[in-house]
Amino acid sequence: MKKTIQLTLPPEKGYDENLLLEEVRRKAKMPSADVRIMRRSIDARRSPVKVNIAAEAFLNEPLPELISYHTNFPDVSSAPEVIIVGAGPAGMFAALRLIELGLRPVIIERGKDVRARRRDLAAINKEHKVNPDSNYCFGEGGAGTYSDGKLYTRSKKRGDVQRILEILVAHGATEEILFEAHPHIGTNKLPQIVTNIRESILRAGGEIMFDTRVTGFLQDSSGMKGVRLADGGKRDGISVLLATGHSARDIFQLLVNSSIPVELKPFALGVRIEHPQALIDEIQYHCTGPRNEHLPASSYSLVYQARHQGIAKGVFSFCMCPGGFIVPAATHEGEVVVNGMSPSRRNSRFANSGIVVAVDAADFVDYEQYAELAGMHYQAAVEQRACQVAGGTQTAPAQRMTDFMKRRVSATLPDTSYQPGLMSVDLHEVLPVPVAARLEQGLRHFGKIMKGYLTNEAQLVGVESRTSSPVQIPRDKTTLEHVAVPRLFPCGEGAGYAGGIVSAAMDGERCAEAIHQLYARKK
Incomplete structure (x- = not known):
């Protein structure tokens, strides 16, 4: 038996786990029920402040799985490669989705991994030294790693918010993000979650290149085929997913210099x-x-x-x-x-x-x-x-x-x-x-x-001043490819299609799926 319960409680009950479960069981008239909280929000419109709760009580049947997402990824070490420029939320979630779809992501990140990045952040705070490749905006996890980790988004039509939250829980985020009205993770916890996502990508056979700057684009008659690197090397793939974040001014200039159209954005x-x-x-x-x-x-x-x-x-x-x-x-x-x-x-x-x-x-x-x-x-x-x-x-x-x-x-x-x-x-x-x-x-x-x-x-x-990108990189609404350059997929905040961790992650997944569809059609 399952009952759905709605409650309005004082804060001392709404935020005390044991008292909250007791109240749900009492309202459901199921003293021994298993309980799952589905939603919690604060109503502070008037005094006293109340906490609104939505919950499910289960009696004589098992609790359903907390999350349906799993990390049993296929081995993609020998699969066709997709080049991802940027290891922020868009790039990392795109990489996970590409692995699920049987493609090998190669992430190219100008900054450092989260642990090494800490030293550069300390240098900004204490010594006023700014490393242009490793700072609060650039590095593993992007600008979101060292932030509040707010997960609220209005972009629900662009993807599956619940899926994104479940992926974060599977990689170490607290279960509370699944039911809080305005979920957040916290800057002290995000680095470990980002590290866990990186390890999932690597275990499945993906690749991440840190301290690696993109300095050019490689095109042929079929469109974008890869990128040129600052050390003189290059990486080719079946497509390039551009997920640089809103502060990659050199990439915006590089696009213009390469005659790849971009647009001014408010x-x-x-x-x-x-x-x-x-x-x-x-x-x-x-x-x-x-x-x-x-x-x-x-x-x-x-x-x-x-x-x-x-x-x-x-x-x-x-x-x-x-x-x-x-x-x-x-x-x-x-x-x-x-x-x-x-x-x-x-x-x-x-x-x-x-x-x-x-x-x-x-x-x-x-x-x-x-x-x-x-x-x-x-x-x-x-x-x-x-x-x-x-x-x-x-x-x-x-x-x-x-x-x-x-x-x-x-x-x-x-x-x-x-x-x-x-x-x-x-x-x-x-x-x-x-x-x-x-x-x-x-x-x-x-x-x-x-x-x-x-x-x-x-x-x-x-x-x-870095509220969002000052440019938009135009893409086809259906294929998500750049309007003028096939196989180039502008993605996330830097391209002008997201505004935060969750919306960037959802956009990364959508672009990964579009790349897979393109590859499947051309096989």
């Missing part, structure tokens, strides 16, 4: 805002003093349409990291870029979120000479300006929030989670005028709907 740019986590908890959980100890650190999602010179554009929160840290995400010396991450427990005393403004071709007019790469050069110019204004290192420009609104340099700055340090500046000297103007309007609105949000206890840290 993105968003702004700052990362850091509040005391206790303040966000008070606002979101309607409490005074510390939040209920059973509740996770609270988050928020904000959006507003702000006008400048009569044109409305979105201002919105991006990659909100409760209980998290701000990290340096530059990929070259001479630029300052910030991003956010959280450990699995989200137990930092800081909350941070990108607050960014939509930008498009109208904002890039001063860079029109770069044609389809205008947005990329606009983005780089803002990052370089942030570096110059803050002293030329990885120290980031910062300003208290209400000081920004009043356009005055802050006399002091609050404590911060950003390890390379902050310099007090007027961020209007860093941000383009339309971005700063819309950001002011957005913050004023957010302060009205979240009482206490607009405060000098918070600070703006610049710049949050």
Whole structure:
């Protein structure tokens, strides 16, 4: 017998495993039932905060398998090869899917494996040294490895979200990601999961080349046949899957130089805002003093349409990291870029979120000479300006929030989670005028709907500029091949078709399946 149960519980029961199971059994009137939690979400619209639970209770029948995914892969060591450029979520999940389909993935990654990559991240934080091939954006697992590991996505029409979550669980992620409304893994746990995925690929006969940069594309009359490497070597395959991530500016330039069409794409740019986590908890959980100890650190999602010179554009929160840290995400010396991450427990005393403004071709007019790469050069110019204004290192420009609104340099700055340090500046000297103007309007609105949000206890840290790729690499909607180059499969965030770990992973799987279909037709 199986019963489906819906419950609304106080946090002390909704987040205590034993008490939660007791409540499900009591509601089901099955004292000895086995229980599986199907969904858990927080309702913080009013006080007191409640936890909504969906569960299944089973009596006199076994619990179904937690996940249907398995890692019993075929041996593809002698199978036809597919070249994958980039070992982020898109590239790694594409590799797993290719193995399932009987093809051999060869991943080419400019950065290092997750363990070796840690030393380069430490050098950015402590010594302000940026390795252009190994940093918070480049290396095994991509930008997602050292991030909050947020797994929420709206891209459910593009693939099977449950499958992606099950693959992560099969490689070491906690089972909670299968039922939390807003699942996350945590920057402390993601590296081991990425390592486990790598080991699955290698055990099945796949190949991963670290510290290897792609410097050219190899084409023949049938389309893309392989890539040229920085050491003078080359790798050929039946197709090339391009999954470089949103910061691979050299690859975008290489595509243009190789007469492979790319397109300008809108993105968003702004700052990362850091509040005391206790303040966000008070606002979101309607409490005074510390939040209920059973509740996770609270988050928020904000959006507003702000006008400048009569044109409305979105201002919105991006990659909100409760209980998290701000990290340096530059990929070259001479630029300052910030991003956010959280450990699995989200137990930092800081909350941070990108607050960014939509930008498009109208904002890039001063860079029109770069044609389809205008947005990329606009983005780089803002990052370089942030570096110059803050002293030329990885120290980031910062300003208290209400000081920004009043356009005055802050006399002091609050404590911060950003390890390379902050310099007090007027961020209007860093941000383009339309971005700063819309950001002011957005913050004023957010302060009205979240009482206490607009405060000098918070600070703006610049710049949050790598929200998504500044280019899109066009592909056929059906075959997923590049519109002008057969056998080239643009994929994931860098190509403009994803926005986060799950959507990138799903896009990687779709491209792997498209490659297999193409190969099957031509055999």
